[in-house]
Amino acid sequence: MKGECLGELSLTFSEIRHNISVKETFTYNERGNGSMKILPSILSADFAHLADEVRDVEKDVEFIHVDVMDGQFVPNITMGANVVKALKKETKVAQDVHLMVTEPIHLLPSFIEAGADMISVHSEACTHLHRAIQMIKDGGVKAGVVLNPSTPASALQAIIRDVDYVLIMTVDPGFGGQRFLPTMIDKIKAVRVLIDSLNLPVQIEVDGGIDAETLPLCFNAGASLFVAGSAIFPFDDRHAAIEKLSQSVLKK
Numbered sequence: 001m002k003g004e005c006l007g008e009l010s011l012t013f014s015e016i017r018h019n020i021s022v023k024e025t026f027t028y029n030e031r032g033n034g035s036m037k038i039l040p041s042i043l044s045a046d047f048a049h050l051a052d053e054v055r056d057v058e059k060d061v062e063f064i065h066v067d068v069m070d071g072q073f074v075p076n077i078t079m080g081a082n083v084v085k086a087l088k089k090e091t092k093v094a095q096d097v098h099l100m101v102t103e104p105i106h107l108l109p110s111f112i113e114a115g116a117d118m119i120s121v122h123s124e125a126c127t128h129l130h131r132a133i134q135m136i137k138d139g140g141v142k143a144g145v146v147l148n149p150s151t152p153a154s155a156l157q158a159i160i161r162d163v164d165y166v167l168i169m170t171v172d173p174g175f176g177g178q179r180f181l182p183t184m185i186d187k188i189k190a191v192r193v194l195i196d197s198l199n200l201p202v203q204i205e206v207d208g209g210i211d212a213e214t215l216p217l218c219f220n221a222g223a224s225l226f227v228a229g230s231a232i233f234p235f236d237d238r239h240a241a242i243e244k245l246s247q248s249v250l251k252k
């Protein structure tokens, strides 16, 4: 198996798997489809040159992460479906849309129409969570549920069978560049146990403060999708930054 899910990483996936299994840390990720992906968050990109910023990472990754904030659910305003649509025309990379929006159900048709490939909604923001998840799936898009740091893993009990992925926030949402909350590691483990106990093909994504130190902790706990903004875009060499994140799982 090639290491395509690890961007331009020169090691093959089986080499990585060998290295990690020596340390007995790979078990969770084998269950989580045996893959890991880095998803650069364009929140940390230069908004004045967004298409160029995305083109700069698209050879290294399968997805970019698009943070949509409404100034109500979180204390910040970012971008909307028009940005997803514009980037779709300019780049080939798939888009993972993270809706930090109160009652996102009203916006789902516009993001589906704009060409989003993955869409996640916060459990705290949806009065009718199942309806929102179903609407995303009916649109032919992968559906995710997001938990804020203070929302317990048990909140997933009623929705876990319906989603393609769970996004565990490892900071309070609203801004890039925040410090990773270490207590989220136990939550990732709890969600991994829940998913495995039901034998579901659900991926765990983590978002917030992900860097070469925190990524391996999340990987070993059972996450397979890693959002990173400030660990990628502020650097001149984004390829090297992504490779550093990919390689970090070998060092712990």
Ligand SMILES: O=C(CO)[C@H](O)[C@H](O)COP(=O)(O)O
Residues within 6 Å of the ligand: 041, 043, 044, 065, 067, 098, 100, 171, 172, 173, 174, 175, 176, 177, 178, 207, 208, 209, 210, 227, 228, 229, 230, 231
């Ligand atoms: O959802 C988010 C913030 O609410 C962002 O995706 C996240 O913060 C990424 O930025 P960084 O890697 O700098 O923490």
Ligand SMILES: [Fe+2]
Residues within 6 Å of the ligand: 041, 065, 066, 067, 098, 207, 227
């Ligand atoms: Fe995000």
